[in-house]
Amino acid sequence: MPEPLQRVSLTDMAVDALIQLIEERGLRENDALPSTADLAAELDVSRAVIREAIAELAGQGLLERRQGRETVITLPGARQLEHLLRLRFAIQGRDLDDIQAYREVAEVGAARLAARNATAADIEALEKRLAALRSVESDDELHEADIAFHREVARAGGNDMVLLTLDGITPILKQLRVAAWHGWKRSGKGIEPIVEAHAVVLERIRLRDEAGAAAAMLEHLQQAREGLDVEATRVATRRTGRR
Structure with missing residues (x-):
């Protein structure tokens, strides 16, 4: 028909x-x-x-x-996209698993592009972001330093569309980061493995190892997925206990 x-x-x-x-x-x-x-x-x-x-x-x-x-x-930017995504998630609800899956697609690709296109200045900027991540003293500082590092990876890739979409979804990703970090800590793990995972991503980018940078980013993002799984189990258990 x-x-x-x-x-x-x-x-x-x-x-x-x-x-x-x-x-x-x-x-x-x-x-x-x-x-x-x-x-x-x-x-x-x-x-x-x-x-x-x-x-x-x-x-x-x-x-x-x-x-x-x-x-x-005028040139629409990340702010317009952010408003659209925030409204969409407000109406439809947030599925952190879907957001994490998006992040794995976008940020693994961003790491690959960074390994291909990063300049010496980009590498220096990433080193500064990594140093800031190593020196955090609170959860809030951790999330802000993590956001800054990942944004620097996307910027180093030289693809405006990747940077635009990541900037647009950053507020939603921050909520995901908070949930993943809570789950990660509840599993008895600390910040050191996360910092070192970022260091591996940077090293692969420095060596212009596209496949290695993508694999290192995916491995790091599995840490977030592990934390999300722990947090989701905790929330589900609490809901079951209230019934």
């Missing part, structure tokens, strides 16, 4: 047309769109429809109305 037809509003069509216009004209960040009147004439819709389409794209971080009512192209 054919798929059911979907009703598309004029505003939705105008949004798609504006995005196509930006693509076709090769507009970049801070470039101005044509005036509302010119866009309305070109797309054969009312100015009200154009204003609604611009407002929708502005809400998505793609356009901005500036002084003088000029509309310019």
Whole structure:
């Protein structure tokens, strides 16, 4: 059977047309769109429809109305993605196993890219992040140092999409880190194996060993999965005991 037809509003069509216009004209960040009147004439819709389409794209971080009512192209970043993901997880709930699986895909790939593309300056930055991780004195410092190290790996890989998505999901990943760390400590383990796992990742990157860096990152992330499993068992046991 054919798929059911979907009703598309004029505003939705105008949004798609504006995005196509930006693509076709090769507009970049801070470039101005044509005036509302010119866009309305070109797309054969009312100015009200154009204003609604611009407002929708502005809400998505793609356009901005500036002084003088000029509309310019903006570059959506991690903050817009973060808001989207936070809202999605707030509505659907957080599945830490799914988030961990995403992390394993993204960060293992990031480590491989870092081993391929890292410069001497990138290696030096990673060394500083590792030193900061070795010197933490509290759980909060641990999580912040861990986030900084992993972000530096992603940055060293030189892929903006990887860095964008990791930055966007960082607040969610921090919640995962907290749960994993609690489980890790409850299993009687300390920070030393975690720090050393980061050191192995750095060493593989330094040696430009792509496969080794990916394997070292995956092994490190298995520590997080182990902690999550312990924490999940604890939570499930508590829930069972309350029944």
